[in-house]
Amino acid sequence: MSDAGDPEHTVRPAALQAMEERLERVVLHRDLTPVVESGALRDAQRLAELLSGEHDLAVRHLLGWFHWFRHQAIPVPANPDAGHDRPDLRAAVGALTACFLAGDDDLPPPLLPLIAESAAAYACELLPASRESDDPVRLRALAELWQRIVVALPAAHPHRAVHLSALGNVLRITFGRGGHPADLDAAIDRFREALSAAPVGPGRAMYLFNLGDALRVRGRRAAAAADLDGAVTLLRQAARAAPDDGPYQGLVLTSLGGALLLRYERAGAAADLDGAACGYRDAAEAFPAGHPGRTEALSRLCNVLRIRSGRTGSAADLDEAIETGRRAVDAAPAGHRHRATLLSDLGGALLARFERLGAAADLDAAVDHHRQAAEAVPADDSGRAVFLVDLGDALSVRFERDGTAADREAAVGAWSAASAAQASPVAVRARAGLSAARLLAWSGAAQEAARAAEAAVRLLPLVAQHRPEPPDRPDAIAEATGAAGAAVAAATAAALALAAPGGTARERAERALGLLETGRAVQLGQVLGSGGDVTELREHHPELAHRFCTLRDRRDRSADPPLSAGEPREPGAPGSAADDTVPARPHRAPGAHARHRTARELAAVLAEIRAREGFASFALVPTADELRAEAAHGPIVVFNVSTHRSDALLLTTEGVTGLPLPGLGRTAVIDRVNAFRRARDTALAGDDPAGREEAQAVLVGVLEWLWDAAAGPVLEALGHRVATRAGGGGSTTDLPRLWWAPGGLLGLLPLHAAGHHTDAPDDPYRRTVMDRVVSSYTPTVRALRHARRRGRLRAGDPAAGRALIVAMPTTPGLPGDGMLPFADAEAALLAGRFAQSVVLRESGRADGPAGPAPAAAPTKANVLAQLPHCAIAHFACHGTSDPADPARSRLLLHDHAQDPLTVRSLAPVALDRARLAYLSACQTGAIGAADPLDGAVHLTSALQLAGFPHVVGTLWETGDRTAVRITRAFYDGLRTESAALDPDRAARALHAAVRQVRDGEDLPTGRDRRRAPLLWAAHVHAGA
Incomplete structure (x- = not known):
């Protein structure tokens, strides 16, 4: 026992001291007599008179222990069921519950399950209010309370499942209010435990739904196939286990439809799209007339039918989508909080039918519904920008059809208003600005177009740059810029800035360069997960970088659809059944206060970052002076x-x-x-x-x-x-x-x-x-600045002579074993040129039944383990580019089929000593697409961005003799008068080596080498 809750500086009342002395005798002598002797109850009554005063918790703590000791001292009646009705036991639980809620852990262990049950009743009363709360402190405290309740219950407790579910609900709400993804992960873990602990019966549907719906949310966030597969399986089970009709069945079916739609968007299986349509259609029927869930299901069905019509060309689906959308709008009266969404969905279906059939009435109706949607949202609502963008899109389509100036002006006005909406998601604002710029440019309003495009590009560094897996999933950058990406958006903005009247030619050029730098840096960060301002900030101020990324991601996290896990009922008195718990239809919390609070915190962090030396232009378009310094x-x-x-x-x-x-x-x-x-x-x-x-x-x-x-x-x-x-x-x-x-x-x-x-x-x-x-080449000017800074810092590294040499004379899985005869020759040539070298060579034996790869095999793991300790890395191997996703371009090592060394896998490597990478491999500097949208991202530039100040790569495969000849001449060119190798000579050494090949003797055919650029034009230098 302790004096929990009693401030040390206050005068202790006599009743408090008397009870303390009585209980100390019990503990000291291990004798319960002091709590049953004459005068014990009188002392307890005098102590109880102090309740609700300044010593309230200390009083409850002592009274709880007093009654617990009396319960143990007084013989149990013959009827064991009466034990729970004993007044001393009830009094002990009641008094100590308050202590438990206050965080007191000095409680009788045998009473903890009963105390936890009592505390759960109080915690359940807080659950409805938590759904409307934007206060992270309040939500975190409630989650901690439920966690303590769960810990206090034994594994076999009959109500453990429902309390685990309640904890999962609070964690999920916390995540939805701007919490960390770890909150959602923890919620899923608790829901999984709850399902394992849940008894078989009607109530099991709730646990299946809770876990399945949370997996759906995580699958939506992270594009994780396993989560979506699990969500579909669990939600189907929940639908079968739930009552045949009613709101609960509708809730489960709506979530199932959402999971199937997400899986369709990820994998493209028509069966999932059909299943989503069936799920939403059945959900609409399950909800009673007038229920908000029915309106939501109809709205989602409208969208799925429109999507399916676009895939199959079915006019019937499009007609049904419009009819379903009208039913959803009719079911939502004026003032309905989702009426804008319903109107927008219907407008989208009407616009799709116009684009299919060309009926003017459909286009006019689409514009009208999108206008109503925008007008239904308050001007200061953060979601209004989305509806303004949709309105602008519809008006621009009508302008293209009719050429009416009023539609053009209205479209630009809608997009401009969306772009200026400070509280709206940055990706939406950027997309709006770019749309306005394109239409203005087409109309000949060059200055206005340039201004709109520049404002949009300036927003891009603040868009969360997380590229999901797989790359065909939508992300914030794609939402902001369209399929073209940030680099192409910046190219458009730069071109418009150069063409716009006003200012001097130099000012226009400086503005254009700043925009190109911004867009390309954002695109590189999106593809590689590295590079740019955030990487440099992480190197120098990791805590600030973490805070910035956390707040940026929290702000840009779009609101989850208005579906949430079921809310358990109050568990009831100990021993009562809770298996029939059915979740009520939850309300969607607005979250507006949380968004505004996050925006303020992000602004404060940005101000703190920009106050640090060297980061004045962090997440801003770089200044002309900053860029000019790199031309020295x-x-x-x-x-x-x-x-x-x-x-x-x-x-x-x-x-x-x-x-x-x-x-x-x-x-x-x-x-x-x-x-x-x-x-x-x-x-x-x-x-x-x-x-x-x-x-x-x-x-x-x-x-x-x-x-x-x-x-x-x-x-x-x-x-x-x-x-x-x-x-x-x-x-x-x-x-x-x-x-x-x-x-x-x-x-x-x-x-x-x-x-x-x-x-x-x-x-x-x-x-x-x-x-x-x-x-030399560089993806951006600031990437060159980073490379030079790294080069200066590492110039005096004592490990400057340590090299990693990777040789792949054969490559498992390639036709003809991917023979590269020059690989061994290069490895032998280089091994003796470095003070220290690590050679990883392909032996020709692949993994399989014979056993694992040799310790010195050129595997991804071995290469990544050696890179941080070497100043020079030389790769004599095949390479390949990925047109669909440049970040998956790779070097083909021993285990390339199972665990490829990709551009993206280089991002987390700490290349603290790296100075030079030489990629004597085919296509390491090549891109396999005719229209690269990621700013020419390939292995050569990726290694520069990952930390190598100098990188040599090849645009295509070179001949064996040429490869060895250039390699020998290059490393000879690095030698200083002291015979040391200086990587800072890389550009001139490569240039001299290539010119030797170009200007050398005639080919065996007698033809001039100058007419055979395939022999000498492949090698490139990137970096400082």
Whole structure:
């Protein structure tokens, strides 16, 4: 026993001291006589007079123990059932329940189950209010109370299941009010325990529903197939176990329909879409007329039928969707809290039928319903922006049909209002701004279009950048920018900024560069899970980075559909049955206060971050001064190819200059990319000598066009007009450095090799990039800043001579074992060049019945384990790109089929000593799509962003002799006078090695190497 609840500084009443002394005698002498002797009850009565005073908890604590001791001292009657009715037992439980609720843990262990049951009755009274609460402290306290109740109950307690379910409900509510995903995980764990503890019977349906519906929510958040499969299975069981009709059956069927729809969106199985339609249709029938659940089920059925019509082309589904949507609207009177959603759903179905059949009445009705939806939401409601976006979309469709200026202005007005809605989700606001910009640009309002696009792009760094698995699931960036992504949205904004009147040409160029930097950085972060401001913040201020990401994710988490787990009834007195507990239809808490509180907290964190040195522009468009500082080592050329126009932005120490490139139109770039890829593949195949020679001629032609349309005008504008002849291995140390940031489409072509290579070698104005500058690549200017900063920090690392060498002379699972004869030659060449080296070599034996891979096998785990300890990493292996998801581009190691080393898997690796990565592998710098939307993300740029200041990669597979020759010359070029290897020489060493190959002796065929770019144009340098 302790003096729980009694402040030490107050004067202790005599009654309190008398009871303390009496109970101390019991404990000291282990004798219950003091609580039954004459005067004991009189002392208890005098003590009870102090209840509700300043010593209330201390009084209850002592009274509880007093009555517990008396209950033990007084003989139990012959009828054992009367034991629970003993007044001393009831008094002890009643007094100690208050102590339990206050957090007191000095309680009689045998009484804990009864005390917990008593406390549960109080906790149940708090559950309804918790559903309307936005107070995280209150919700967390209630969750902790239920957790203590559950812990106090023995494993076999008859009411354990219902209390576990109650705890799960509170945790789930906490998650829904901006809590952490761990709250939802914990809720699912408690629901799972509750289901295991639940007896067989009618009440089991509630436990099945609770777990299934929570898995549905987590599956929706994380796009997890296992969660959605589990949700469907459990909810089907709940539907079979639930009563045949009524609100509860409707609730279960609505959740089942939602789980099936989510699984359809993830996997595309038509049966799931059909099942969702059936689930919602049956749910609507199960709810009685006038029940809000019926309206909700009809609304969701309307959407599913519209989706199915789009898949199958069924006009009947579209007609039923509209009729169902009208029934839902008719069932929701004016002032109904979901009326705006119902109107919007109906408007969407009508718009879909117009697009299918072209009936003007449907389009007019769609616009009218979307307008009513927007008007039904208060102006300060955070959800209004969604309805304004839908209204703008419908008005723009009608403008395209009729050309009515009023519709165009109304559409722009709706989108602009949505974009300006400060309390609305950032992704919705950004999408609205981009939509307004596109329509304004089409209408010729260049300045207004530029302003709208710029405002939208400035929002993108604050959108949660979590790319779900698999990549075809929708995410916040896609919602904000459409399928094109942040990089393409920024390209449009930059083009509009360059074309808009007002300001100086330099100001327009600076604005355009800042927008490109922002969009590309957001896209890189989305694809790789790294890079950009957050990665740098995490390196220097991890706690601030964690707070920022947590608040950003909490703010952008969209509200879950108005379905929630069932709420258990009060468990009742000890020994009563609770198996027939049926959940009531829950109310949806508005959550407005929580959203506003999160927004305020996020603003405060951003202010704190921007006050730190080096982070003044965190999550903002970078300033011109910040970017200009990176041009100290040489110009940085940022290309922008868009449907509006194409330009090069030339960043030098003097500022930013815009260079229009009319010959670099988007269509022309696509044509050259496709021609280059076809010719490259033909030349690599090598089956037909004549076809190979013709393909090489196409490659030469593309490189000449690339000079004429892009690289040539850039070098002329920068003043790089004179070529340096290095031929035969001459020095190129006098050549200036230049960095290319091509982005998107242009990243598929070798800018560093652009030129007329057949010009006379001694021509001082030779029109080739390689003869005028030393080229490097970077995804963004700020990525180059990060690479340089890392390089400076690691220059003096004592482990600078330690290298990881990965050799894959054969690759399991590839045709012909993926033979790479040069891999062993490169490994042998390099092993003796480093003070310390770790060689991981493929032995030709794959995993299987014979046993695991050897300890020194080049597996993903072994490579990732070695990378943090090495300054240089050399990979002689195959690589491949993934057009659908660039972050899944990979190096093909021993276990590539089971556990591939992908771009995304590099994100969490701590490359604290990394200085140089050399990827002597095919396609490590290539992208396999004709229109890359992720800013030319491939293994080469990914390693730069992951932490290597210098990276060498290849755009395609090179010949064995060429690969070894370039590798040898490259590492020779890194040597200093002291024979040490200096990775900071990487760009010049690679440039010299490639020029040696290009300018070397004639081919065996007698043809000039300059006409065979496939041999020497593949290697690229990225980084500092």
